[in-house]
Amino acid sequence: MTTTTVMKPDEAALRGDLRSVDFRVGVAEGRWDLADPPGVVWPYAVFWVAAPLRPNSPDRFHLRLDCAGYPAVGPTGRFWDHTSAGPLPLGDYPKGTGDTAKVFRTDWPPQKAETGDTPGSALYHPFDRRPASDHPDWKTKHPELMWTSEHTVVDYLEMVYGLLNTPTYTGIR
Amino acid sequence: MDIHEGQRAHGHGDEFEVFVFPSGGKPIEVKARASDTLREVLARAGVKPDDEVAAFIAHDEHGQDDDAERDEDEHAGKGLDKRLHELGLGRGCRIVHSACRWVEVTVNYQDQSPHRRFRPSARVGRVLRWVVTKELKLKEEDFDVIKLKLCDGHDVRNDTRLAELLKHQTCALCFELVLKPRIQG
Numbered sequence: 001m002t003t004t005t006v007m008k009p010d011e012a013a014l015r016g017d018l019r020s021v022d023f024r025v026g027v028a029e030g031r032w033d034l035a036d037p038p039g040v041v042w043p044y045a046v047f048w049v050a051a052p053l054r055p056n057s058p059d060r061f062h063l064r065l066d067c068a069g070y071p072a073v074g075p076t077g078r079f080w081d082h083t084s085a086g087p088l089p090l091g092d093y094p095k096g097t098g099d100t101a102k103v104f105r106t107d108w109p110p111q112k113a114e115t116g117d118t119p120g121s122a123l124y125h126p127f128d129r130r131p132a133s134d135h136p137d138w139k140t141k142h143p144e145l146m147w148t149s150e151h152t153v154v155d156y157l158e159m160v161y162g163l164l165n166t167p168t169y170t171g172i173r
Numbered sequence: 174m175d176i177h178e179g180q181r182a183h184g185h186g187d188e189f190e191v192f193v194f195p196s197g198g199k200p201i202e203v204k205a206r207a208s209d210t211l212r213e214v215l216a217r218a219g220v221k222p223d224d225e226v227a228a229f230i231a232h233d234e235h236g237q238d239d240d241a242e243r244d245e246d247e248h249a250g251k252g253l254d255k256r257l258h259e260l261g262l263g264r265g266c267r268i269v270h271s272a273c274r275w276v277e278v279t280v281n282y283q284d285q286s287p288h289r290r291f292r293p294s295a296r297v298g299r300v301l302r303w304v305v306t307k308e309l310k311l312k313e314e315d316f317d318v319i320k321l322k323l324c325d326g327h328d329v330r331n332d333t334r335l336a337e338l339l340k341h342q343t344c345a346l347c348f349e350l351v352l353k354p355r356i357q358g
Contacts, residue, residue, distance in 0.1 A: 029265075031332075
């Protein structure tokens with residue numbers, strides 16, 4: 001007797017977008033890629049995003065996205081330590097000013113045992129479903145920044161890449 | 174993987190993917206071999222180039238795509254019958270196709286309209302960097318609060334190549350410098 005595992009629609013949708021030209025152009029240009037291993041271990045997918053040179057700072061950051069419900073529901077992501085396969089220590093988060101500091105903030109969300117929230121466990125951006133769930137007003141304040149089912153993981157990666165690759169990103173210190 | 178890595182990794186008979194950015198359209202991935210000519214690869218992407226058509230080999234790997242002084246992306250219009258290996262092209266290379274060798278770019282900001290020409294392979298982000306630092310002499314921090322929009326109101330991403338935005342055989346683009354929506358707590 002053989003068993004067949006049927007891939008869920010959300011995982012199939014993500015894997016389809018990882019084959020898209022938009023994603024693969026970013027890979028070809030060295031802007032991001034799936035970190036493989038671990039790659040996709042549903043509902044998680046680990047990516048790296050390239051960062052510009054800053055003193056004593058890495059040339060890329062890993063990001064683990066929880067993609068359950070993708071793309072109807074936006075991913076929620078956190079920086080990831082690829083070596084230890086665990087959350088990146090907050091001291092090693094990318095720092096900066098303006099939106100770079102705001103989105104990569106390490107003082108949010110507040111620790112909450114029942115939800116598993118810890119500071120730095122989600123990016124503070126309307127694309128990320130975790131802060132978006134706390135801010136119903138963002139739908140009217142930031143309609144152009146909200147995640148919709150038309151968005152793809154490339155939009156999320158592009159958002160992170162854009163925040164790292166600006167003069168307002170200063171490195172990890 | 175960069176262009177040259179790709180070339181080293183493949184013999185002339187091996188297939189690899191390249192990306193063609195057609196004028197006015199989204200990038201297209203096509204399979205190619207090192208022995209293919211540039212004309213054959215463009216034709217596979219639905220582009221029928223002649224010698225009047227420009228093709229640019231984009232050299233903007235990560236971290237090099239927004240340098241305001243770079244303009245050396247190669248114009249290969251006269252090299253359409255050269256083979257990819259002769260052009261140093263391999264896996265993952267990007268070929269930007271445009272009927273324009275240069276794009277005249279104007280940016281409207283308050284009562285100013287600075288303009289200059291860019292290669293069609295340049296990205297919107299490079300135009301933004303030029304107008305912010307060279308023309309308007311704004312602070313680098315201002316990248317955080319402003320962005321470019323097409324004058325017809327359409328949003329554009331900083332990583333979009335100018336060739337993708339060209340319509341109707343025109344070789345000019347008009348942008349407006351606008352305030353970016355700010356994320357509020």
